[in-house]
Structure formats: C-alpha cells, structure tokens
Amino acid sequence: MVPSGVLLVDKAPDMTSHDVVAIARRALGTKKIGHCGTLDPMATGLLMLVVERATKIQDLLMSEDKEYEGTLTLGKTTSTQDRQGDVLEEKEVPAFTAAQIDEAFAGFTGAFEQIPPMVSAIKKDGVPLYKLARKGQEVERAPRPVTVSKYDIRRIELPEVDFVVNCSKGFYVRTYAHDIGAKLGCGAHLSALRRTRSGRFTLERALTVDKIKEMPREELWRSLVSLAEISLMRGA
Incomplete structure (x- = not known):
C-alpha cells in the first residue's frame, strides 16, 4: 500500500511540473498523485506533490501564501x-x-x-x-x-x-x-x-528529482510528510 502524504520536491530548471509528477508517479508506484501550484519550466524550487489521500487536501494546500x-x-x-x-x-x-x-x-x-x-x-x-x-x-x-x-x-x-x-x-x-x-x-x-x-513547507526536506529517481521505493515512501504531520503543522 502506497502511503498518503506530501512529497516535497526541489524542482530543477527546464522541467515542467507535469514532468516531475510523472517521474514521482513511477518512483512511488502510484496513480493517485498531483501537484500544488505550477512552477514554470524556468523556475526552480519547492513543488509539493500530493499522494493518495492527500489529493483531497490539494486545494487547501494550494490556497496558502x-x-x-x-x-x-x-x-x-x-x-x-x-x-x-x-x-x-x-x-x-x-x-x-x-x-x-x-x-x-x-x-x-x-x-x-x-x-x-x-x-x-x-x-x-x-x-x-x-x-x-x-x-x-x-x-x-x-x-x-x-x-x-x-x-x-x-x-x-x-x-x-x-x-x-x-x-x-x-x-x-x-x-x-x-x-x-x-x-x-x-x-x-x-x-x-x-x-x-509554500504555507509552512520549505525546501528543508525537499528532494531533488535525481534523488527521487534513485531512492529505493520504501525509503521514498518514508520521506513523505504524513497527513497527521500536516494536520499538526496547520494547527488543525
């Protein structure tokens, strides 16, 4: 079972946000994945990917400053x-x-x-x-x-x-x-x-795309920010 949570990615230049989602989908072994806020190909930095049940809070996460x-x-x-x-x-x-x-x-x-x-x-x-x-x-x-x-x-x-x-x-x-x-x-x-x-999320725990490609799947799963942790971060 693929765990639910948010994968924080430090996007490299010259990639679309869709490219990053496709790579993470294969690496995580899931079909249920999306991103919170498009970054232009030129841009780098924090791209938040919602995985499995975390897709239900996608709009909530996207609404933050x-x-x-x-x-x-x-x-x-x-x-x-x-x-x-x-x-x-x-x-x-x-x-x-x-x-x-x-x-x-x-x-x-x-x-x-x-x-x-x-x-x-x-x-x-x-x-x-x-x-x-x-x-x-x-x-x-x-x-x-x-x-x-x-x-x-x-x-x-x-x-x-x-x-x-x-x-x-x-x-x-x-x-x-x-x-x-x-x-x-x-x-x-x-x-x-x-x-x-983005909101309370920073680059501190973000993984590069190269790292996502090479990490063992179980280790990548463990790197997700869990729904329980997100709830605590947001004071819910």
Whole structure:
C-alpha cells in the first residue's frame, strides 16, 4: 500500500511540473498523485506533490501564501514576461538609485489587482490562455486580487535586481517583474525564479528529482510528510 502524504520536491530548471509528477508517479508506484501550484519550466524550487489521500487536501494546500526569490532584468520586456519569451521592446536603463527601485517595489505591496499574463494556465472559454498565446492570439484578461505581504531587495547591479517576495495564491511573479519595470519606465522581465516556501513547507526536506529517481521505493515512501504531520503543522 502506497502511503498518503506530501512529497516535497526541489524542482530543477527546464522541467515542467507535469514532468516531475510523472517521474514521482513511477518512483512511488502510484496513480493517485498531483501537484500544488505550477512552477514554470524556468523556475526552480519547492513543488509539493500530493499522494493518495492527500489529493483531497490539494486545494487547501494550494490556497496558502508563498515565498519566492527572483531576479528581474530591467530594460527589456518579453512576450512571456520572463527570459524565455521573445524580446518585444528594449529601452535604456537609467542610473536608478536604490531608493527609486524600492519605491517601485513599494507600489506593489498590500492588496492590489494583477492582470494575469497570456502565457498562463487560466482558461478562456475552456481553452488555456497559453494555447491561445502560441497561436499569436491575445484576449482580454480580468484583473485578479492578489496580496504582497512582504518584499526585500537583496541586490542591485543594474540592469539586474534580486528580490524576495511573500505573496498570496494566484500571484504571478513574472507579472510582478513586468509591472515594476513599467512603473520605472524602462520595462523589465523576470530572469530567474525560485520558490522557497509554500504555507509552512520549505525546501528543508525537499528532494531533488535525481534523488527521487534513485531512492529505493520504501525509503521514498518514508520521506513523505504524513497527513497527521500536516494536520499538526496547520494547527488543525
């Protein structure tokens, strides 16, 4: 019997979240598995996989706040709002001061609305937006309420800015970078992203995909965060 629980994975770059689920499904020997919150192929870090009966709390786990470490690059806007897209516009980056950059970030704190990017899994008339984007179509997207509870600027070496952001579910860090670039007037895109926390889960117990592939199945089962432990963590 495959145990129920959450497998914490430290996703490598250039993999889809679906790729990780497929690898874990084979390694664990289960068909009942899903993930909590898609990470773009470019992104690395915490991907939570729900296994067996834990699939019933998938929505609950996905609703919790997240923390990301990211890098935005000023001066270039792209079709996907990250470095994997086509460059749409290039502008010179002024010699911004740390205070000017902080002011731009501060404009996106607390509760505000974000327009989701075209390259996203949100559906329009049953069709994911990214499929429409691949065909060169752009449709109107309704703004969505999001919250940034905290941010920290870690490094400024223009045109790059490293930051940490704590945000609500449904938050697009790509759009955050794009919007900050727009506020500064020179444009920007997200050039690196790593998820470091989701709710109370961190990377501390996360396994790499290579580790998952090579671990004996019983040992992998023992690495799951049990439903009882999750209940205690969440104060239930």
